[in-house]
Amino acid sequence: MKLPQAQAAVLRAADADEDRRIDEVAAEADLKPETATRAAFELEDQGLLTVSEETVESVELTEEGDRYVDESLPEQDLYTAAVDAGADEGPVSMGEAIGASGLEGAAVDIALSNYARKGYGQIDSGEITADPEAAPGEDSEMFTLEAVADGRPDDADADALDQLERRGLVERTETTVRSVRLTDEGVTELMAGVEVAETVGEVTPELLTSGEWEGVEFAEYNVEADAGEVRGGKEHILRQTANRVKDVLVGMGFQEMEGPHADAQFWINDCLFMPQDHPARTHWDQFALSNPEEIDHLPEDLVERVKSAHLEGVGPDGEGYHSPWDEDVARGIDLRGHTTSLSMRYLSGHQTGELEPPQRFFSVEKVYRNDTLDPTHLLEFFQIEGWVLAEDLSVRDLMGTFTEFYEQFGITDLEFKPHYNPYTEPSFELFGTHPETDEIVEVGNSGIFRPEVLEPLGVDADVMAWGLSLERLLMLMYGFEDIRDVHGTLADLELLRETEVVY
Template sequence: MQLPREQVELLEAASATDWRTVADIAAELDAADQSVTRAALELRDRGLLEIDERFRERVAVTAEGEQYRANELPEVRLYRAVAELSDPGEAVEMGRAIGAADLDGPAVDIALSNYPRKGCGEIERGEITADPAYDPDADPETNRLAAAADAEYVSEITTNDEGSETTVEDTLGATDGDTSGPTGGDTAVLDRLASRGLIEIAEERRQRVRLTDEGVDTLMMGVEPAETVDRLTPELLTSGEWEDVEFADYNVEADAPEEHGGKRHVLRAYADRVKDVLVGMGFREMAGPHADADFWINDCLFMPQDHPARTHWDRFAVDVDPAENMPPELVERVESAHRDGVGEDGDGYHSPWSEAFASEVALRGHTTSLSMRYLSGFAGADIEPPKRYFSVEKVYRNDTLDATHLLEFFQIEGWVLADELSVRDLMGTFEEFYRQFGITDIEFKPHYNPYTEPSFELFGEHPETGELIEIGNSGIFREEVTTPLGVDGDVMAWGLALERLAMLATGAEDIRDLHGTLADLQFLRETEVPY
């Protein structure tokens, strides 16, 4: 019988009585593991060889994990500190709790991000509570970590030619229903530990081969290598020999090794998709500072200076001297709008207003500061109607950090300037935008913003769950906004979070996986490319 050379060599190397590993045979034949595996698969298909495969996940506790085994998980320490400092349910100032828990460096972040997730309690506005329902002595992650330290393998799967499959969960001692093994019947906790970098799970694959009876018979009858060629070489091509040789068949269905390559960040890719849509709809892109005078961020938007959103705990102030970039005439007109309103029947706010307050520098809470800069002509734009502008840029909100809220996120912002605009124009424009993302049947819920009237919250159906969710905020800028800016015409504007759109589309459950230094490389490598 004629067989490709690799298969002949393998047949001869294999034993009829003992299992030999592919790795051993490859070493003996001075061949690559993959080519021996490929030959083994083909021989199995011919019924000459049987293959026995074992797949194991080896578990090891990392240095960080060992440290927590010794000193408890940071969030558990934080919990004990909070519980110690307060009565159940009562809030403790965060700094105190962190100090009492003796946490510093990255441990603080780790404690704060895991604390609410595990139901230890709530963190809000710099205060922290301890939920009495949480038991620090029965923390599943602590328990799993301890079990993982005692175990060597998470699981073992053995497959042989009969196709029967043996799964040994919780190797090293666990039996059915026994939760003391490393998985404790719940690999989710173990996966979480791995994603926190407290344990490492390494995959181990071993393949063994043995001759079948038919294989032994075939060998007895004699096999010889066929004249086949593995690789097409420059010599074969130049000599013309390629016309006479037979090329060995590859197992074209076999898995190839992993190759990551380079990839755009999924959120950036989404931003580009949004930008493409808006450019296609005739919008031009704006740019401007992240740290800006409150004047551009709030005062131009007719936000009274004592508005709750302008208190220091809702925004990120920047510790620098006041800004000097506000045109005096514009400041005067904006102040007048705040104090006395705009137009014959206009009223102002009954709130204090000072230029000093307006000059303070903060991280922008919305990119509407860019719209103000452009609409005032300050950014150098010509603002004769008609105009359309947009930006997809970062904004900063001092909100509680959790699975759906970030301190920094991208805001999609767009506005249209025309001599006359109606609510119907607003609805049509924004419906068209969402249609590009598969979101139809938009509902416009009348809403209130200090800077637009009428204002609408936009609701749309989640493309997968069908749930009605908020997908944006919109309106026509008030005259108290446009008149001081010197705008002659109507301006309609809208905004939404890019992350919201991207989460809908990618199915990401934790926004922090998409964005920031917690980003999981695996997720970024494997996530679907948007287009």
């Protein structure tokens, strides 16, 4: 029997009594694994071999995970430093604990995001406590890291392994392992003798120009054989959802806003009647820029009206805040903590000119907040901003708008809860039910802008407004339980590759 060289080599390297892995057969036959695999499938088609497959999972430490095995997890270091500072007896300054831990840069955020999750203690308003009953020395994630490092992945805790993968400390890969075995017919042909046939696997320029292609025997090409997987680029599911949100809002009659990510506190907070000593305006919640530190220009007439609203109030019953207001503070530049800064620019007429009611505007843009990382909070995320300018608006109009909007995404169980905002009255939060956990998840905040916001802007009609979370909408649509699965350095790439936004 005559066979191409690769097929003959694979057939001779195979065994009739046991399965042999393709990589072993390839090494013995002095072939590339992919060449041996192709030859094996061709021999299987001829009934000379059987090819079997199994999926094998392997777990390896990333560079970061390997470093933690030699040292310790950042949250363990933070717990040790907190206890040393007395946090097991009462709250201590978070800055003091972080400084004593020796953590720097990204390690600080990692420690903070995992500290409370593991029950080591609590972090609140710049203070940290340590649970004296916690046992960081028995951390299951550290034990799992050590098991993987020692080549004992079977000893790893399954839940801890999943968490370590989300944190990017281990990488799990699944590979298809193929094995071959001689059939009775294959044994018979080997015993009868197998000769190597001279075949050509591809047409080359030399074969064509010389005319030799007419006299050679070409190897058969198996179009059903597995090919290498090629993964091209794909639009992120978050961007797909953002585009769908835009389509829905445009269909509801809204126009899109755009504006700067870094803006003056005047537009971000002061126009919203947020007092300058409000806790949300500290560095614990906002990111301030150092270059440049302040904006070049603010409209003088609007600055005076906003300042008057803060100091004296609006209307005969207005009193303002009775707290200092400094234009230098208003000129300071921050990364926007909400896209309502865009709403202030548009409503004031300084972005596109004076607007006459009725008007509807929206944006789906990124915002930045100095939050503690957890399954529902990130340092940067997307906000669905929107407002309607019209006469005689009511809360029922606002609730009806939300009902229509969320129904477009299959969400019909919205709940509303009264809330306080410095810039809207009445105000309420929106909640939806998570499809996997049945937990109530906050999805946004809304209300009717107060006169203290609208009168300085020169608006004499009603404005209802909202800020909704794009990521939490995604969680309700697809059942994601951790926002970091779709956004950031811990994103689940397989989940992103496989999930599609359904219209």
